[in-house]
Amino acid sequence: MKKCGLWGLVSIFLFLIFSGSLAAKEPIKIGAFFALSGPAAFIGTPTKLVAEMAVAEINKKGGINGRPLELVIGDTEGDPSKAVAIAKRFIYKDKVVAIIGPTRTGTGMAVKPIVEAARVPTIMTVGGDPVIMGGKFGSYRYVFKTPQRSSTAVRKIYQYLKKKGLTRIAILTATDGFGKDGRKWLKKLAPEYGLTIVAEEAFNPRDTDMTAQLAKVWKENPQALVAWTIGPAGAIVAKNVKQLGITAPLFQCHGLPDPKYIELAGPASEGNLMPSTKLMAWEQLPDTDPQKPVIAHFVHLYKEVYHYDRRFPINTHSGYAWDAIMILARALEKVGPDREKLREAIENTKGYVGISGVYNITPEDHNGLDESSMIIVKIVKGHWVLEDY
Known part of the structure; x- marks a missing residue:
C-alpha cells in the first residue's frame, strides 16, 4: 500500500510538472479583425467563427511546434478608420506575429500601408485586387489574400x-x-x-x-x-x-453565392448565375478533384462538430479564414514566428489544397489562385447547381 501510495504521488507530481510545462508554453499571437457589426457583419461574423475553428483544430493537435495559437480579435465595423486603429493595436500593443482579415476591400486598403510599414505578414479575406497590387496601390510585400482576385x-x-x-x-x-x-x-x-x-x-x-x-x-x-x-x-x-x-x-x-442571397431575392434568384468557390457545390464535384475530400472534412467540422451552420449556413466566403489560418500555420511550422522569415515562407506556399482552391503563391501573385479554383453555379429551385460548360 505504501509503495502504491508513493508511486501514486510520484505520478501526480510528474503529471503536474508536465502539465505546467505545456501551460507555460508561450502562445503565438495572431491578430484577427473582421466586420463583426455593421453592414458586412453577415460575412465578418462567420469568418471570425471559422478562424476560431481553424485555430482550435490546430491546437488540438499540439499547436505549432508545441506552442498554441492565440487569436486576438477585433471588430472593424466595416469602418476603415477603426480598422487602422485595430491594426496599430495588434502590432504595437498586442505584439502579434501576423494578422488575418479584414472583411472588406476598403478596410483592407486602409490598413495596407500600416502593416507594410510595420513589416507584419497579413493574410486578408477581402475580395478586391488592390490589396495585392503595387504601383499606385502601394507596396504589397507583406500583404496576401485568400479569396480569388476580382x-x-x-x-x-x-x-x-x-x-x-x-x-x-x-x-x-x-x-x-x-x-x-x-x-x-x-x-x-x-x-x-x-x-x-x-x-x-x-x-x-x-x-x-x-x-x-x-x-x-x-x-x-x-x-x-x-x-x-x-x-x-x-x-x-x-x-x-x-x-x-x-x-x-x-x-x-463571386461575393454573392450564399443562401442569404436566395432568401433575400426569393423567386427573382431563379436562374441567376455567378462564379463561386467549389464549396457551394462540392458534392457535385468529380471524386478526382483534390479539393473534394478537404471540403468534405471542413463541412463536417462546420456543421456537425461546431454547429455553425445553425446560425450561418455555409456560403462562398466560409473557407477564406480557414485557408488563411492554415497557410499561416504551415509557414509557422517551417520557420517559426520570425516575421520576415514568415513572410517569405507564406510567399513560397506551393500546392496547398484548401477550401477555396489549390494555392501556389509567388512574389508576383500574393493570392495564388487561378480560374480553375472557381466554378459557375446556377440557382435552380433554390439550390446551387454546378454549371457544366
Whole structure:
C-alpha cells in the first residue's frame, strides 16, 4: 500500500510538472479583425467563427511546434478608420506575429500601408485586387489574400459567356471599393474575350432600388447583365431585373453565392448565375478533384462538430479564414514566428489544397489562385447547381 501510495504521488507530481510545462508554453499571437457589426457583419461574423475553428483544430493537435495559437480579435465595423486603429493595436500593443482579415476591400486598403510599414505578414479575406497590387496601390510585400482576385472571377464569367456565344453585355457596379475594382476588370478584360460592353451604370450599395439604372442598360439590348456588389444590393438588383421583365441572364459576382442571397431575392434568384468557390457545390464535384475530400472534412467540422451552420449556413466566403489560418500555420511550422522569415515562407506556399482552391503563391501573385479554383453555379429551385460548360 505504501509503495502504491508513493508511486501514486510520484505520478501526480510528474503529471503536474508536465502539465505546467505545456501551460507555460508561450502562445503565438495572431491578430484577427473582421466586420463583426455593421453592414458586412453577415460575412465578418462567420469568418471570425471559422478562424476560431481553424485555430482550435490546430491546437488540438499540439499547436505549432508545441506552442498554441492565440487569436486576438477585433471588430472593424466595416469602418476603415477603426480598422487602422485595430491594426496599430495588434502590432504595437498586442505584439502579434501576423494578422488575418479584414472583411472588406476598403478596410483592407486602409490598413495596407500600416502593416507594410510595420513589416507584419497579413493574410486578408477581402475580395478586391488592390490589396495585392503595387504601383499606385502601394507596396504589397507583406500583404496576401485568400479569396480569388476580382480579375479571376471576371475571367471565369467571361469564359462562360464566350463558350455560350454571348458577346454583348451590360454592367452594373457598386460605387464602393469592391464595386470599382470589379468595374475596372470587367472593362479591361472584355476585349480579350471578344465582348462588347454596350452599357454601364453604377449604384450606391445602400440603394434600395436600381430600376432606373437597369432600364437604361436594357434599352441597349445586352445579351447578358453582370452586376458587381455584395450584400443585400445584389438581391435588389435581381428583384428589379424580374420586375422590369428583363430576359437576359443575370450574372452576379463571386461575393454573392450564399443562401442569404436566395432568401433575400426569393423567386427573382431563379436562374441567376455567378462564379463561386467549389464549396457551394462540392458534392457535385468529380471524386478526382483534390479539393473534394478537404471540403468534405471542413463541412463536417462546420456543421456537425461546431454547429455553425445553425446560425450561418455555409456560403462562398466560409473557407477564406480557414485557408488563411492554415497557410499561416504551415509557414509557422517551417520557420517559426520570425516575421520576415514568415513572410517569405507564406510567399513560397506551393500546392496547398484548401477550401477555396489549390494555392501556389509567388512574389508576383500574393493570392495564388487561378480560374480553375472557381466554378459557375446556377440557382435552380433554390439550390446551387454546378454549371457544366
